[in-house]
Amino acid sequence: MTSSPTPPPLLAVEALESAYGAVQVLWGVSFNVPHGQIVTIIGSNGAGKTTTLNTIIGVMKLRGGRILFKGEDIGTLPPHERVKRHISLVPEGRHLWPRMSAEDNLLMGAYQPSLRRDARRNLTRVYDLFPRLKERRSQLAGTLSGGEQQMCALGRGLMAEPELLMLDEPSLGLAPKLVDEIFAHVEQICKQGVTILLVAQNVSYALQMSETAYLMETGRITLSGPSRSLATNKYVVEAYIGKA
Amino acid sequence: MTGARLRIFLPPIALLGVLLLLPAFGIQPNAVRLLFVTFVWMTASIAWNLLGGFAGQVSFGFAVFYGVGAYAAAILIDGGRLNPYLALVAAGMTAAIASVLIGLPTFRLRGPYFAIATIGVSETVRVVATNLEFTGGASGYRITEPRPFNQAEHYYTALIVAALAFAVSLFISRHKFGLGLIAINQDEDAAADTGVNPFVYKLKAHAVAAFLTGVAGGVFARYAAFIHPNGVFGFPISVQILLMPVIGGLGTVWGPVIGGVVIGVIEEEIVAYFPQVHLLIYGLLLIVIVLFEPGGILGAIRRLQRWVRRIRDRQAGKRTADARSKKPDEVLWGAGSGPGR
The missing domain is CATH 3.40.50.300 (P-loop containing nucleotide triphosphate hydrolases)
Known part of the structure; x- marks a missing residue:
């Protein structure tokens, strides 16, 4: 060090x-x-x-x-x-949008116009990292398990690259x-x-x-x-x- | 892809076409009036839903915009001061400006506190309007237009305005602005974390909603030719505007349209025979909806569709499994989670 x-x-x-x-x-x-x-x-x-x-x-x-x-x-x-x-923050207690699909939650992480261009690529990256989220992409975030929700929150944070x-x-x-x-x-x-x-x-x-x-x-x-x-x-x- | 697009855009366009042609077939003046009133309410209903349904900001103060629009239009149209259609646009703009002035302080509040604040603002505006001299105060304002009354013209005006409101609503629901509003609705803090500015988004949604409501107020004022503060600024107007999307289906594209029809019919057909009974009906409707189908009429329709599909699947036996996996959560009419996705 x-x-x-x-x-x-x-x-x-x-x-x-x-x-x-x-x-x-x-x-x-x-x-x-x-x-x-x-x-x-x-x-x-x-x-x-x-x-x-x-x-x-x-x-x-x-x-x-x-x-x-x-x-x-x-x-x-x-x-x-x-x-x-x-810079992105994965807030305490996850703060997902419960009645949006997992994928929409992720896409919201790339909401800024400058980030949207690469949203698809970043989505692939997140799905590679969390294959589980890909399986659950169309499921409402509120119905994911706790672990999946945390993955989704992490993934959303990563969408801002x-x-x-x-x-x-x-x-x-x-x-x-x-x-x-x-x-x-x-x-x-x-x-x-x-x-x-x-x-x-x-x-x-x-x-x-x-x-x-x-x-x-x-x-x-x-x-x-x-x-x-x-x-x-x-x-x-x-x-x-x-x-x- | 084109199939899905067609299913979204075709029904409203077809409906608009039918409604545009309707007067040509010589329907009764009473029916025209019913439709006119329905379109006016529908416009306000769709507008309220942008803020209350999409963004989740429940306002009890939309009578302010309805009233401001009505008065602005009345003053501008009276005596032929301005082309009535320009006057309607001006009415909408005035209401939008009012919405920013109201939104700046009230959007600092969240949830029920915002709702309560809007009641206060709305009542204040009503009292001020009652005592304002240049609008005629409590005795109201009479509009004289230097051209003959033409019911068909009013019908078309109201229809076009409602169609415009619907188009705006449909656009927002499929646009990223709408997604931002829904994000604010479901978790405002998370929205802020991803870079959505909740305050600005609410102000914008409020302004668009106020514009449309103001135009609706103006359209009504021109038709009625007489308005008074306790009518257009009254608390019942606010409640009625809020009730329509709730009855039809909150946060959906078609819900407020259906709600507008329901309220229009109740208002025009039932009140005529049984005065005051409409309040009872509103109360009952609200209780039934909150208890049994928070999704409103549209929610009930979707539930029915699911039943029908399930029964059909059951009869088809083994098809059940793949039918469900193919269409996990098909959303027919707008809303759903990510609009337009």
Whole structure:
């Protein structure tokens, strides 16, 4: 894990502040996501992980700080401009459109005019990755199983041909066997060259599969480093993993 | 492909053709009036469905657009100030502008809160209109046109306007704009995540709907030659406009058309003999629909089609399996999930 004279990171978040009305949630959050890596943000409920992702995609306005994507400050752009720059978010709890077919859900991921041109190609790519979705393409998304729904949400995220794919709790509410399957897919997606920012409460899993990790507590980054070292950090183990 | 296209476009075109030729066969003035009123309602119904059915934003305030359109048209047509058809376009534009002004604050609200806000706006507008002097206040506005009354002209105007509204609705349902609206309807946050701007999309749908409703109001005002605030701005108008798509089939292309016919007939035929009984009928219809067939009349028709198909399949014995796998979820009339796919 050398990181001194390397090129600038794909995403650099600097002193990010974000608030819901009067309630400030993020207090100067800074972190980097280098090209091609899986970076994870771990932390407990209410730490501000989801808010961070929502601020990066732009559905939440930032109150302070900068978001640099490939060196460009995207912090004030509307969400669709950020999607056009190939950032996509797979939101927590999947948020599929229950009464649209699986395929329409996927196509919605390429809704922006600039993305539509390649929608067919990307659809093929998603179906190659998740053959199961191809079988279920005309089924209403609300009637898919939990695992299939998560695949569909992942697929929708991929339809924007992301350079940065942000995953918010992709294992939420899934059976352990399916969790394995989803995370295997995430690693596969990363191998195809997609940089991944993963937010998860499943701390041990997240640390296992990522290279760099940040620990977030009450809206601040309190610990960061290579995931391997965080996994053995005494504080992290006691507070988040538990002794085996 | 062409077969599917034909099935979508042929029925409305054929229907329009029949309706265009109808007056040539000399039907009764009463029947013409019934059809005229039905077309006016149908237009408002189709318009409301764009916002309420596709985008899922339930508004109780469409009387505002109906009334604004009616008054704008009335003032412009009165005394031959403007060509009546230009006046109708102007009426629609005025209503569309009103919709943006109303939408800017109210679309900050979601779900029931939006619905409640539209009631407030609508009542405010009614009270203001009742006290506005240049529109004649509560005593209403009389329109005098410097040309003789021609029932056929009104009939054709209303028919063309309704056909236009239908075309707009069909276009949107097959266009990516419609898909965006349905996405907002089903999960607004996810829509925003994929780069659909829910606020702007709602404003646009609202404006298109308001334009059509305003034109409908104008068409009616010109025909009636007299309008008053408690009539065109009244809360019952809002409720009636909302009821039609619900009765016919919310979020579908044909539902609002069917609903418009139902309400038109009730309004014109039943009210004439039993005043006030229509309210009872609306109430009953609503209860029956909510309890038994949330898809409205169109939903009931589709259910019937499925029954028929199932019975036919059963009689054909072994064919059942492949018949079903061939047509997993055939959607006959618009709607479904991805419109036009």
